[in-house]
Amino acid sequence: xxxxxxxxxxxxxxxxxxxxxxxxxxxxxxxxxxxxxxxxxxxxxxxxxxxxxxxxxxxxxxxxxxxxxxxxxxxxxxxxxxxxxxxxxxxxxxxxxxxxxxxxxxxxxxxxxxxxxxxxxxxxxxxxxxxxxxxxxxxxxxxxxxxxxxxxxxxxxxxxxxxxxxxxxxxxxxxxxxxxxxxxxxxxxxxxxxxxxxxxxxxxxxxxxxxxx
Numbered sequence: 001x002x003x004x005x006x007x008x009x010x011x012x013x014x015x016x017x018x019x020x021x022x023x024x025x026x027x028x029x030x031x032x033x034x035x036x037x038x039x040x041x042x043x044x045x046x047x048x049x050x051x052x053x054x055x056x057x058x059x060x061x062x063x064x065x066x067x068x069x070x071x072x073x074x075x076x077x078x079x080x081x082x083x084x085x086x087x088x089x090x091x092x093x094x095x096x097x098x099x100x101x102x103x104x105x106x107x108x109x110x111x112x113x114x115x116x117x118x119x120x121x122x123x124x125x126x127x128x129x130x131x132x133x134x135x136x137x138x139x140x141x142x143x144x145x146x147x148x149x150x151x152x153x154x155x156x157x158x159x160x161x162x163x164x165x166x167x168x169x170x171x172x173x174x175x176x177x178x179x180x181x182x183x184x185x186x187x188x189x190x191x192x193x194x195x196x197x198x199x200x201x202x203x204x205x206x207x208x209x210x211x212x213x
Contacts, residue, residue, distance in 0.1 A: 034137035034173035038077035039212040044068025051201035056112025067099040095132035113193035121147040122166035138172040158189040182212045
């Protein structure tokens with residue numbers, strides 16, 4: 001038995017199905033980590049700073065934020081949480097919501113059409129996925145770092161693919177074993193560069209877009 005400084009019995013910090021967090025003297029059970037893999041079709045929006053323009057500006061990083069949700073009924077895969085019998089209790093996942101923030105890196109004028117479309121890679125991006133699940137499971141937190149391959153491909157509009165060779169680290173649900181993370185955003189950004197291209201302060205993504213972990 002573990003005693004605290006005033007002689008009270010300390011609460012256990014781990015349960016078979018979750019984690020206990022003590023806030024204001026009240027023990028709150030956090031959702032347990034989910035195991036397995038999941039793929040969902042997704043739709044959403046994103047923004048750039050500075051905005052994308054035909055010629056760009058003398059910057060080597062393009063900040064980005066984005067958020068999305070799963071298409072209703074599109075999530076497939078397997079998920080489970082540990083139980084006291086040492087096996088996994090099945091989890092039904094009906095959807096997901098996610099958000100990301102960070103930046104793409106490239107040579108000068110990284111926000112120009114030709115550089116963004118062919119050269120920009122991951123600088124550092126953090127993506128948080130909240131799962132709509134029964135029973136509840138912990139969120140997935142994916143961190144992308146170190147430049148890899150260019151993130152943009154496709155025609156007639158750009159597809160932004162993450163991690164595209166960047167280093168992947170993850171915590172929470174679906175992080176053990178290390179995940180094969182993939183976020184593909186089929187955007188409304190026109191692929192062909194021209195003097196009248198853009199500007200694109202932001203973008204939308206939809207049909208053909210998916211998130212897998």
